[in-house]
Amino acid sequence: MSKQNKSRDGKFVTSIHDASIVLKKLNLLRGKNLSWRKASEDFLKVSKQDDYKLMYDTAVNHMDYNLILEDGSIFQFEKEANDDLRFAYIQTPYNYISFCDFLLSFNDEQEIPTDLDDLQQLKILYETDYEQMLAEQGCNSRVSYFRYDVDSARYMPNIHSYAHLHVGIGNDIRIPCATILTPVAFVVFVIKQIYKDSWESCLRDDARKDIVLHYAQDRILLDDEKWNDIERKELALV
Structure with a gap:
């Protein structure tokens, strides 16, 4: 691996660590597995099915995650050698009661x-x-699933965006994104969408608010080759 690739890889791992710090400051983090890099074959197999509970259980049983939250939800962060990305938030399918x-x-x-x-x-x-x-407590039928992908091989302007966000499973929702996110920026996005009490509590605390909003900006705008003039006519996440 070249020095440049090592540097990029180091920044990626650092961002996952930063994400764990943010979650800990908001009292959401249960544990971390920073060395995890690639999903198991069993997880890849079940993730192609529409069985959400099986997908979640397989991920947890194989420790296929980087971060696990107090409620059992997990984050996965994968980066390929060509800089393609896959970030996933898999909400626990089980009802949760705080301590x-x-x-x-x-x-x-x-x-x-x-x-x-x-x-x-x-x-x-x-x-x-x-x-x-x-x-x-039984199962929660209203789970949320987010997956952010950077997919260079399938990129087709206005059809399959270079960077995009999937919402839910078993559908074709693919929201165009005009930026390259880091793991910590993705985590901040999820916190705001899912953990509203923690998010609002954070905004009332200036010290935590400054840290979290700083990480929310940890993203890079795509260049013209990956986000062209025609694509800019679409509604997209920036």
Whole structure:
């Protein structure tokens, strides 16, 4: 690998790390797997089907993700040698109850600690009961799925955009994008769409807001060869 490719690859991994920092600041991150680079064959096989739950379960069971959130949702970030990209947000298909809501089921609100260390101690104490409650919640039929692709081989202006966003599975929705996103910019986009309480809380905190909005701008406008004058006549994400 050339020095230039190593540098680009290093920036990519750094952006995934930055994404984990953003999620942690918003108390959304459960764990990270920064070394993950490529989906397993089992995941690739089931992802071609229309079985969302099977796709999610396969990804989690094979640890086919870079970041996993407190609610069980996952992020995948893949980059090819030719700089093609695949970023995916796969929302958990299982209904989720936050630990604080779990505590509220048998405590008054004023009894719930606000200190994160105290809350973590309670989470350890009630781990079995909390996991049991989550297991009893059943499935969520209103899941959200986002996939951002950069696909140089299939690029056809106004038909198959060089960069585009898929929304949901089992459909042909492909929203043109005029920019190359980084992993952290994609994560910020998802937070705003899915985790509205966390997003609004962040906007009320100037320190966190400045950090998150800074990362939201971590993207590069496509050049004329990949986003031409005809394509600019379309509605697109910039």
